[in-house]
Amino acid sequence: MIRIVNLYKSFGSNHVLRGVDLEIRKGETMVIIGRSGEGKSVLLKTIVKLLEPDHGEIWFGGKNITAAGEKEKEAYLRRFGVLFQGAALFDSLSVEENVSFGLRRMKNLPEKEIARIVRERLAMVGLRDIEGKYPSELSGGMKKRVALARAIAMDPEVILYDEPTTGVDPIMADAINDLILDMKKKLSLTSVAVTHDMVSAYKIADRMAMLHEGRIVGMGTPAQIKKSRNPLIRQFISGSAQGPIRLV
Numbered sequence: 001m002i003r004i005v006n007l008y009k010s011f012g013s014n015h016v017l018r019g020v021d022l023e024i025r026k027g028e029t030m031v032i033i034g035r036s037g038e039g040k041s042v043l044l045k046t047i048v049k050l051l052e053p054d055h056g057e058i059w060f061g062g063k064n065i066t067a068a069g070e071k072e073k074e075a076y077l078r079r080f081g082v083l084f085q086g087a088a089l090f091d092s093l094s095v096e097e098n099v100s101f102g103l104r105r106m107k108n109l110p111e112k113e114i115a116r117i118v119r120e121r122l123a124m125v126g127l128r129d130i131e132g133k134y135p136s137e138l139s140g141g142m143k144k145r146v147a148l149a150r151a152i153a154m155d156p157e158v159i160l161y162d163e164p165t166t167g168v169d170p171i172m173a174d175a176i177n178d179l180i181l182d183m184k185k186k187l188s189l190t191s192v193a194v195t196h197d198m199v200s201a202y203k204i205a206d207r208m209a210m211l212h213e214g215r216i217v218g219m220g221t222p223a224q225i226k227k228s229r230n231p232l233i234r235q236f237i238s239g240s241a242q243g244p245i246r247l248v
Ligand SMILES: Nc1ncnc2c1ncn2[C@@H]1O[C@H](COP(=O)(O)OP(=O)(O)OP(=O)(O)O)[C@@H](O)[C@H]1O
Pocket: 011, 014, 016, 034, 035, 036, 037, 038, 039, 040, 041, 042, 043, 085, 196
């Protein structure tokens, strides 16, 4: 469904993506693992065109979207929902306004219908009667779930999760993993999730890929990754300071 071909992205002399090749199949959850600062968020942002790659292509359903015009780009982006790292809610907007943000901008819907969708999506992530609250009044886990409700508000086909479980307690993290699995089933989503939480990665992934020094260095099902002989993968999944990955 999404094919990333030889993608490069640098910021000045910081060469972040150096030839990323990755295919995401329809209906699967692809988890991208890798150390902090390896470019996982940059990769997600290039998929939704918040960043332009320097070189390479992103194909979606047979179309090269890196070469798409404005109209095509808009239609393409409508098919995505994104959960940004750290939830990234608008602080000055209520929960209702946050969740309905895209709906109000993109679709001409009556207020009643918007309220219904917001209520329904909040219920899907296990929240109710918090429409009037502001992000500062919510816990970290609630913020993540509101951000999830916002990401699914527009019925996306593809959802991108950037660190969905980071910074919440293990029980909340597991609840978020369950939500991700549940939404995949209910909404037939194709997902790309970025994380360094290996418990979450193993639970939600159909396949996993490791990003290291700007490239995908290994890929497979959770079972294959667990058994991998690749020393980079071994070191990462065991969380060891010893191995081929240097700390600085
Ligand atoms: N807009 C930007 N301008 C300049 N440099 C950037 C920009 N966005 C990211 N970078 C740089 O790109 C590199 C990769 O950043 P990125 O946020 O993708 O890392 P990450 O793998 O998501 O890390 P983490 O796990 O900590 O979230 C970093 O060196 C970062 O400083």
